[in-house]
Amino acid sequence: MTVQQSDLKLDGNAIGGLLREIFAMEMTTAEGTCAHCGRVSMVGEVVVYVNAPGAVVRCPSCDHVLMRIVQGRGKYWLDLTGVRCLEFSA
Amino acid sequence: MSSRGPRLLEWRLGTVAELVQETPRVASLVLDVPDWQGHLAGQHVDVRLTADDGYQAQRSYSIASAPEDPRLAITVERLDDGEVSPYLVGEVRKGDKVELRGPIGGYFVWRATDARPLLLVAGGSGIVPLMAMLRHRAAAHSTTPTRLLYSSRSLDDVIYRAELERLASASDGVTVTHTLTRMQPPGWKGYARRIDRAMLAEVCWPKDQMPITYICGPTPMVEGAATLLVDMAFDPASIKTERFGATGGSS
Numbered sequence: 001m002t003v004q005q006s007d008l009k010l011d012g013n014a015i016g017g018l019l020r021e022i023f024a025m026e027m028t029t030a031e032g033t034c035a036h037c038g039r040v041s042m043v044g045e046v047v048v049y050v051n052a053p054g055a056v057v058r059c060p061s062c063d064h065v066l067m068r069i070v071q072g073r074g075k076y077w078l079d080l081t082g083v084r085c086l087e088f089s090a
Numbered sequence: 091m092s093s094r095g096p097r098l099l100e101w102r103l104g105t106v107a108e109l110v111q112e113t114p115r116v117a118s119l120v121l122d123v124p125d126w127q128g129h130l131a132g133q134h135v136d137v138r139l140t141a142d143d144g145y146q147a148q149r150s151y152s153i154a155s156a157p158e159d160p161r162l163a164i165t166v167e168r169l170d171d172g173e174v175s176p177y178l179v180g181e182v183r184k185g186d187k188v189e190l191r192g193p194i195g196g197y198f199v200w201r202a203t204d205a206r207p208l209l210l211v212a213g214g215s216g217i218v219p220l221m222a223m224l225r226h227r228a229a230a231h232s233t234t235p236t237r238l239l240y241s242s243r244s245l246d247d248v249i250y251r252a253e254l255e256r257l258a259s260a261s262d263g264v265t266v267t268h269t270l271t272r273m274q275p276p277g278w279k280g281y282a283r284r285i286d287r288a289m290l291a292e293v294c295w296p297k298d299q300m301p302i303t304y305i306c307g308p309t310p311m312v313e314g315a316a317t318l319l320v321d322m323a324f325d326p327a328s329i330k331t332e333r334f335g336a337t338g339g340s341s
Contacts, residue, residue, distance in 0.1 A: 009309050011333045014150060016194040017136040020099040028197035044197020045331065 008051040012043040015055050018069060019043070022076055023088075030088035035081065037062035057082075099194070101138060103187045107161060112249045116215060117179040118154055118165040121188060126162055129153055131226035132199035132219045132304070132332075135164060135192030139174055147173040152218040152306075152332075153193065156225035165249065167215040198304065198332045202230035206302045206328075207295045210238040211285065211315050213307025216334055217249050220306055224257055224264065236264045239293045241285055241311065244273035267293050285311065287318050297324050309333040 012028055019027035028044035039061035046066060047058040054070030059082070068079040080086070104121035111117050131153075138148045149172075155163035168179035182188065200208070200223045208227075210220040217240055227234060242248045248268065258266040269281030269289065281289055295301040303319060305312050312331050320326050 008335065009333065010335055011331065013134070013195055013198050013332045016134070016196075017099065017150065017191065020194060024098075026194075026196040028195050042197050044195070 008049055010048045010050060012046040012048055012057070014048050014050060015043075015057070015069070018055065018071070021071075022069075022078065025088050025090075027088060030086055032066060032086045033084040034059040034062060034064060034066060035084040036064040038084075099191050101189050101191045104162065104190055106182055106184050106186045106188060109182070109184060112165060113247055115168045115179070115247070116165060116249050117168075118163050119178060119182065119188065120155075120161050120163045121190075123162050123190070127193070129157055129162070129193035130196070130199040130201065131157060131222040133193035133195045133222075134219070135162075135190045136194065137164070137174060137178070138189045138191075139177060140189070149174040150194070152222065154218050154221050154225075156222060156229045158226065158229035165215065165218045165221070198306070198330050200226070200302070200304060202227055202232040202234070204302060205234060207299050208234050208236040209294050209301045209303040210236065211240075211290075211303065211305040211307075212238065213241045213285070213311040214243075214247070214334075215249065216305075216307030216312070216332070218306075219332065220304060221250055221253075223304065224254075227264075228257060228260070228262075233263050235295075237293060237295065238264070238266045239269070239285065239289070240266065241269045241271060241307070244270055245275050245278075285315050285318075287322070290315065290318055290322065294319070297322065300325075301328065303329045304332075305329065306332040307334060309335055 016028045030043045031040050033040050039059055041060055045060055047060050049056045057067040059066055064082055066082040070077040104123040106119055107122045108120035109117060134150045134152045136148055136150050138146055140146050151164040151166055154165040166175050166178045169175045212220050254266050257264050271284050274282045305315050312333050316329055316331050319329055
């Protein structure tokens, strides 16, 4: 079996459950601003790769990494360096 | 019914009330879930299986039932090398318990109160969340003009075939267009190729009617169709996509 990168490419809908473990809100409608290009995307429309150990979230416009989420040993590691601002409804 | 609400997303047990074999590889599980909070058309649930040794595997499945339906239905395609789907399609029996959490998602949802013409584009099992929208539309007695373009490998792979025929013949504004990409029955007069620009131009609404579009299926199909619509000058903000990865392929 040949695994192509596109096989593993999903979108922000795929991490809706994972984000609800971390945040109290439904997060696929949250809007994140890319720290690299400034594009504002809804979490539902960002690019997500789940083949990494955890999830890697990329900007749909410039492809820079927005977030990395790793889970294990009863902990979460959340790297949000690539998101300048994350906005969501209370 | 609220999709947000600051409450913890908890695992709960549903009981399989009914099993529907949709195609040779696809089955629907109709579940009784105590205290289900309700959902919106297009949302999904996470399903978790636990082996005797404690090993757990978890997958996301789109909800197929309408918010108005009394029970929750998911539709699952069996992937032969999968960890979860071979159990859900083939092994699970009526009365079995299934662990799930949800509803999840707020981006890829449609409400019947949205009056914009609706374009639905599905590849393979990507039909499932779109079926929840069509069922919601019917249950809410919506007459929103709606077009579905549905790409399958063959006629036998078309999920919900009979129900889609009924919805299309109800004369309340739904048209269903199939394309069969690999095998066509004798005398097939419909499309017999992957979704392309000419097909979208024939099937979808003129962009000046300001439609809202939902595209769901394998990642390459979803990105291909969305790119074509943007090239055709549709407003990107009115195109919502959900990628299923390589699974459930229609190619």
